Amino acid sequence: MNAPTDEQLLASHLSGDPQAFRTLVERHSTELYQFVYRFTNRKSSAEDVVQDTFIQVHLAGQSFDTNRRFKPWLFTIAANKARDHLRSRTRKREVPLDAQVGGEDDDGQRFLDLLSDEVTSPTAQLEEAEQSKFVQQIVEEMPAHLSEILILAYFHRFPYRDIADMLDIPLGTVKSRLHAAVAQFGTLYRQRAGPESDPTD
Amino acid sequence: MSQGPLDENQNMIEDSILPYILGTLSESETASFESKLASDNELANKVDAARRAIAPLNAWEAPAPPTTLVDNILIQAATTTPLEYVAASASMTPTSQNATGHRNRFRLRELIAIAACIALMVSLYIPGMSRIRQQQLQAACELNMAGFGTGVSAYANENNGNLPNIGASPNSNWLNDPNRRHLLPAVRHRLVLPSQLICPAADGSIDEEATLKNVEEFLKRTDLPFWAVPNANGPVPKINIRINVPLAADANPLFQKGKFHRGTDGTLTPNSHTHGGKGQNVLFNDGSIRFIKTPVLDENHDNIWTANNIEDYQGTEAQQSATDAFLTP
Numbered sequence: 038m039n040a041p042t043d044e045q046l047l048a049s050h051l052s053g054d055p056q057a058f059r060t061l062v063e064r065h066s067t068e069l070y071q072f073v074y075r076f077t078n079r080k081s082s083a084e085d086v087v088q089d090t091f092i093q094v095h096l097a098g099q100s101f102d103t104n105r106r107f108k109p110w111l112f113t114i115a116a117n118k119a120r121d122h123l124r125s126r127t128r129k130r131e132v133p134l135d136a137q138v139g140g141e142d143d144d145g146q147r148f149l150d151l152l153s154d155e156v157t158s159p160t161a162q163l164e165e166a167e168q169s170k171f172v173q174q175i176v177e178e179m180p181a182h183l184s185e186i187l188i189l190a191y192f193h194r195f196p197y198r199d200i201a202d203m204l205d206i207p208l209g210t211v212k213s214r215l216h217a218a219v220a221q222f223g224t225l226y227r228q229r230a231g232p233e234s235d236p237t238d
Numbered sequence: 239m240s241q242g243p244l245d246e247n248q249n250m251i252e253d254s255i256l257p258y259i260l261g262t263l264s265e266s267e268t269a270s271f272e273s274k275l276a277s278d279n280e281l282a283n284k285v286d287a288a289r290r291a292i293a294p295l296n297a298w299e300a301p302a303p304p305t306t307l308v309d310n311i312l313i314q315a316a317t318t319t320p321l322e323y324v325a326a327s328a329s330m331t332p333t334s335q336n337a338t339g340h341r342n343r344f345r346l347r348e349l350i351a352i353a354a355c356i357a358l359m360v361s362l363y364i365p366g367m368s369r370i371r372q373q374q375l376q377a378a379c380e381l382n383m384a385g386f387g388t389g390v391s392a393y394a395n396e397n398n399g400n401l402p403n404i405g406a407s408p409n410s411n412w413l414n415d416p417n418r419r420h421l422l423p424a425v426r427h428r429l430v431l432p433s434q435l436i437c438p439a440a441d442g443s444i445d446e447e448a449t450l451k452n453v454e455e456f457l458k459r460t461d462l463p464f465w466a467v468p469n470a471n472g473p474v475p476k477i478n479i480r481i482n483v484p485l486a487a488d489a490n491p492l493f494q495k496g497k498f499h500r501g502t503d504g505t506l507t508p509n510s511h512t513h514g515g516k517g518q519n520v521l522f523n524d525g526s527i528r529f530i531k532t533p534v535l536d537e538n539h540d541n542i543w544t545a546n547n548i549e550d551y552q553g554t555e556a557q558q559s560a561t562d563a564f565l566t567p
Contacts, residue, residue, distance in 0.1 A: 053369070055377040055529060062311050070307065071300035080301060087303070088311050095315040168297040176298070191295050196262040212253050219256065223291035230294075 043107035051098050062091055065108065068193065069115055075188045076119045078177055086122055090115040105202070109195065113203040116185060123181060175225045183218035190215050251281065255288050316378035316438075372514055375439035379488065379512070379519050380527050382434050383463070386486065387521045389430035393423065401485070403468055411553025413496050417566045418457050418465040425453045435462045437488055437512050437519075461489050463521075464543070464565035469557045482526075484535075484542050484563045488518040493567060496551050498544055506547055507533050535563060 041049070041057075043064070049057035066087060074083035093114050094101075101110060176184045189195050189203065197215075201208045251274060257263045258271050275281055393402050402424040424430040432449040440461050449456045456462075463486040488510035492499040501508025509532065510518035517531040520542065533542045541547060542563045545555040557564050 053373040053376065055373070055380050058315065058377070059308075059312060062308050066307055066311065067303055070303035074300045075298065080304075084304065084307060084310075087307065088314055091311045092314055165297065165299075168294075169299045172294050172298040176295075187295070190256070190260055190262075191292060192298075192300075194260055194262055197257065215256060219288065219291055222295070226291075226294050 044103065047094075047098055047101060047107055048103075050095075058095060061094070061107075065111060066091070069111065072112065072188060072193060073115055073119050075173075075176070075192060076116070076181075076185060077122055078173060082119070082122050086115060086118045089118050093118075106199075109199040109203050112189070112193070112195070116189075116203060120181065120185075171229070172226075175222065175229060178225060179218065179221055183214060183221060186211065186214050187218040187222060190218075252284065255281075255285055259285065259289050259292070312377075313381055316374065316381045372439070372516070375437075376513050376519070376529060378438040380529065382436070382438060383486065383519050383521050383527050384525075386430055386434040386463070387525050387527065389434065390421075390424055390485065391525060392429045393427070401468075412467060412566055413551065413553030416458055417467050418462060419454070420468065421457060421465060422453055425450070425457070432456055437461070437463075439512050440489075460491070460494075460567065462567075463487060464489060464493075464567055467545075467556050467564045467566050469559075482537070483523045483561050484520045484565060485523055486521040487533075487542055487565050488512040488520075489567070490518070490533075490543055493543065496553065498549050498551065500549075506544055506549070507541060508543075509533065 041060075043061060046057040046061050046064075050061065069090065070083050070087045073086045074080060077083060077086065090111065094111065101107070176187065179187070186200060186204070189200050195203070197208055197211045200215075201211045204211070206214070251271070254263060254267065254271050258268065263271060275285065390401055394400055401420075402422070403420045404422055418435075421430060421435075425432060425435075428450070431446060432444055432453070433446055436444060466483070466485045489512060490508070490510045492501065492508050492511075498506065499508075500506055509515050512518065513529075517529050518533065519527055519529050521527055534540070535542065538561070540563045542565050545551075545558070545562075545564045548555065551566075555564070
């Protein structure tokens with residue numbers, strides 16, 4: 038027998054089946070935690086936000102629109118809470134390196150125009166942990182609205198339409214914002230890794 | 239300047255580059271894109287460039303969540319009522335203007351929180367709320383019982399797999415000396431907490447420390463879970479994940495003064511009253527908890543409250559085998 042879908046589990050939870058909520062939590066808590074961790078860069082924040090998110094699902098499940106899918110809804114709640122969490126902390130630097138690239142209009146430069154063929158390969162000298170930290174720091178430098186969409190698209194493989202629903206922005210904005218995010222990440226990575234990996238660059 | 243159809247088509251293709259790399263195109267879209275890719279070197283170069291641009295992201299590891307995360311969520315969910323949650327959210331809401339100047343946004347949130355509080359207070363009078371409350375209490379009870387189960391398992395782990403059992407005394411039986419006296423060592427060693435033996439649905443706040451000073455008296459309370467009657471002639475019961483037999487369940491008030499009373503429907507299968515007569519949480523030997531809506535188990539049609547469907551008891555009745563379910567006060 039196929040495992041119940043998330044939407045079926047939520048319906049069971051609302052009709053009083055305590056096991057259904059447990060299954061939902063077990064099914065999604067790891068991925069959600071990793072999403073929030075990447076977004077906030079703090080384990081304690083990730084734990085708090087994930088807990089708050091599931092509590093909201095528990096208490097406000099009745100308001101779930103059954104025509105939607107559960108997982109994007111869950112991530113929408115988590116993203117909103119993560120943003121609140123970031124706001125309550127000291128605001129991180131949000132100066133885009135390239136205003137046009139960081140812009141949200143379709144008229145902005147496309148990332149493909151910005152990518153040169155000299156995108157350097159990852160610095161071979163960095164150990165895995167260092168490389169992970171290095172990438173994390175680069176993403177942390179990016180404006181929240183770009184890092185958020187990059188994380189949703191790259192690590193969680195949400196389609197554009199889901200991301201548009203989750204962030205409540207038009208589909209076109211999702212595309213341009215993701216392109217801007219990739220371009221900015223590529224630029225920052227090249228700037229930071231380039232001199233180390235290739236002194237002649 | 240407006241774009242021509244060819245530009246739009248080119249834009250659509252380029253818009254597909256990232257979804258293609260990320261694997262979020264549909265099958266037909268992927269096939270169409272790959273067909274174009276096979277004949278367009280420039281497009282292939284762009285795909286390659288985009289792939290290389292995001293490749294370093296792959297190195298970014300995220301840690302696994304703490305092992306307690308799921309339990310913490312479930313405990314919090316079971317113990318948070320809508321009113322408490324809204325109040326907590328309201329108290330955490332910033333009241334001063336924040337760095338981005340969104341003062342109106344917070345005013346709106348505060349208003350929403352207040353409106354939600356009022357709506358919740360009003361809804362306390364709506365019968366539907368009692369159903370939700372029952373569900374929350376049932377979940378809270380399940381978590382309590384899970385803690386209880388963890389406690390007896392921990393006890394068994396420290397005692398060669400033996401469940402807590404203080405043995406039979408010559409002149410007593412489980413009618414005079416409640417069966418749950420066997421839990422005494424587990425509670426005394428604080429592996430099982432008194433509060434874990436009280437169903438949240440049964441109005442059970444207690445002074446834990448004071449209770450621990452007189453555990454024997456506490457275990458005589460009539461509202462505590464029923465516990466499996468050990469077979470007096472058999473070995474000390476062991477925890478065994480391969481045997482799915484009930485160890486404990488919500489109290490059944492119909493068992494009083496040596497008699498198991500029939501339910502209002504005249505049968506010997508009344509549910510515990512603790513959850514509005516809708517069923518009972520049962521802790522099984524493998525550590526699982528199930529809310530069963532009738533005390534007769536699906537697996538073997540065994541009634542967890544009775545031994546051979548007897549109504550009048552002497553206090554010497556016991557499990558007939560290692561898989562026989564028989565829970566008493």
